[in-house]
Amino acid sequence: MATLDFSDIQGFLLTSYASNMPCANYLLLTITDAPSCRKWLTQISGLITTGKDRKSDFSLNIAFTAPAFKKLGITANDLQTFSAPFQEGMSTAVRQQLLGDSGNSAPDNWSWGNAQNPVDILLLLFANGEEELGKQVTLRQTEIKDSGGVTLIKVLGAGRQPDSKEHFGFLDGIGQPIIEGTGREAKQLSRTGHATVIKAGEFILGHENEMLKPDPLPVGLNLPAFGMNGTYLVFRQLEQHVHQFWQYIDQVTRDASGNSVPPEQDKLGAKIVGRWKSGAPVTTHPHTDPEIPPGVNQNNNFSFAKEDDTGLGCPIGAHIRRTNPRDSLFDDPEVSLRTVKRHRIIRRGRSYGDRSANVFVDDGKERGLHFICLNSNIERQFEFMQQSWSNNPSFSALNNETDPLIGQRNDGNVFSIPACPVRTRIHDLPEFVTTKGGAYFFMPGMKALNQLAGGL
Numbered sequence: 001m002a003t004l005d006f007s008d009i010q011g012f013l014l015t016s017y018a019s020n021m022p023c024a025n026y027l028l029l030t031i032t033d034a035p036s037c038r039k040w041l042t043q044i045s046g047l048i049t050t051g052k053d054r055k056s057d058f059s060l061n062i063a064f065t066a067p068a069f070k071k072l073g074i075t076a077n078d079l080q081t082f083s084a085p086f087q088e089g090m091s092t093a094v095r096q097q098l099l100g101d102s103g104n105s106a107p108d109n110w111s112w113g114n115a116q117n118p119v120d121i122l123l124l125l126f127a128n129g130e131e132e133l134g135k136q137v138t139l140r141q142t143e144i145k146d147s148g149g150v151t152l153i154k155v156l157g158a159g160r161q162p163d164s165k166e167h168f169g170f171l172d173g174i175g176q177p178i179i180e181g182t183g184r185e186a187k188q189l190s191r192t193g194h195a196t197v198i199k200a201g202e203f204i205l206g207h208e209n210e211m212l213k214p215d216p217l218p219v220g221l222n223l224p225a226f227g228m229n230g231t232y233l234v235f236r237q238l239e240q241h242v243h244q245f246w247q248y249i250d251q252v253t254r255d256a257s258g259n260s261v262p263p264e265q266d267k268l269g270a271k272i273v274g275r276w277k278s279g280a281p282v283t284t285h286p287h288t289d290p291e292i293p294p295g296v297n298q299n300n301n302f303s304f305a306k307e308d309d310t311g312l313g314c315p316i317g318a319h320i321r322r323t324n325p326r327d328s329l330f331d332d333p334e335v336s337l338r339t340v341k342r343h344r345i346i347r348r349g350r351s352y353g354d355r356s357a358n359v360f361v362d363d364g365k366e367r368g369l370h371f372i373c374l375n376s377n378i379e380r381q382f383e384f385m386q387q388s389w390s391n392n393p394s395f396s397a398l399n400n401e402t403d404p405l406i407g408q409r410n411d412g413n414v415f416s417i418p419a420c421p422v423r424t425r426i427h428d429l430p431e432f433v434t435t436k437g438g439a440y441f442f443m444p445g446m447k448a449l450n451q452l453a454g455g456l
Contacts, residue, residue, distance in 0.1 A: 002181040002200035002207045006051035008229045008445040012061040014051045017126040023133040026156040027123040031071045036149025041453035058127040058136045063233045063441035068120035074220040082218045085378040086440045100391045100408030105435035112437040158350035158370050167240045167367050171279030177344050194301035210341045215376045221451045229445030231374045234382045236438035239368040245432045246359040272404045274320030286313040304328035311418040316396045319405040322389045345373040406433045
């Protein structure tokens with residue numbers, strides 16, 4: 001088992017802060033003068049929350065893009081020790097093809113993270129309430145303005161709804177893996193009835209991963225272990241077209257007389273997601289939502305191969321089955337489980353925008369999800385999941401189907417729902433999610449952060 005140095009690990013790698021800090025702002029910055037930026041980093045480094053801290057008022061974490069590292073003195077040779085996706089950035093033509101960012105989601109249409117609106121630094125700020133958040137944002141903005149080395153280009157508001165549901169209306173944040181060595185197994189087991197423990201190296205660089213070896217450790221600034229206890233952070237701003245999702249579901253579930261059928265709407269939504277609005281999986285609850293109260297065991301302890309092999313409960317192409325196939329990826333469930341562990345991510349996303357007053361009516365307001373995930377290997381984890389599972393039209397022998405919730409739309413735009421005696425297929429799925437911005441960041445350990453600031 002890995003022995004983790006919590007004092008060298010940024011706290012965001014170990015917790016989302018969601019339980020006691022529901023309010024958040026993400027500050028996107030550019031570096032205008034490297035020496036002054038270093039002074040600013042020195043100024044705020046003592047405020048960065050580590051895995052050892054137990055704060056109740058606010059937390060602060062930081063991450064950098066590859067261009068930021070160049071500006072701060074990491075040489076071209078050293079930068080090559082970082083992963084290729086991080087070096088290239090998310091908005092390149094190669095990554096655009098891998099991630100399915102085309103049409104409305106093409107980088108040219110992004111509001112940040114593309115060639116027209118580059119980002120160097122991500123400052124993640126969390127607080128126990130709006131008053132504290134406002135206070136901390138004001139302080140950070142003043143420091144940034146006075147630094148002479150960094151410029152604020154955008155503030156992205158984020159938060160968690162009291163019921164922990166995202167804008168489509170489904171309970172979010174279920175099924176997170178546990179990092180080995182953190183001692184969080186019992187907490188997760190009590191919360192969901194299931195705890196998938198994954199080796200620390202899948203998320204924290206410098207430790208053994210599920211292939212029983214560490215991922216390559218980036219070097220920089222004369223620090224051979226610069227990447228130690230760091231991680232790669234993927235950030236994508238995803239607009240959710242809530243009214244389009246529920247209007248489509250309403251249309252395809254109407255009865256022969258053209259009347260809306262709310263129970264059928266809920267059922268089809270659950271089949272697309274793979275869970276009911278309460279978070280209960282359709283694998284174990286195939287017919288109706290048991291409406292599990294908040295705080296009650298969320299029932300994440302289920303398998304696809306053993307309990308739902310044919311997809312009669314959870315369709316083969318449903319969102320949660322694609323993003324975590326569990327034991328159903330191969331004929332051998334144990335081989336599948338071991339393989340899937342090598343492609344997991346830790347999600348740290350939060351919603352933005354107001355909740356819809358009526359999900360069937362377009363109120364013209366933008367809302368969505370700030371999708372953030374952490375992984376030690378962007379290609380093997382996040383990009384693999386996106387390309388080989390979510391956007392794969394042949395996933396698990398399906399024919400011309402992508403993820404019905406977040407997948408890139410193709411010529412078919414079809415979603416199959418297994419049933420007896422015959423399956424149902426719904427057609428012409430519109431785009432429910434649009435990428436509005438994004439970037440690949442590196443979240444360094446504290447020793448590396450101090451090195452960047454010139455503190456060592």
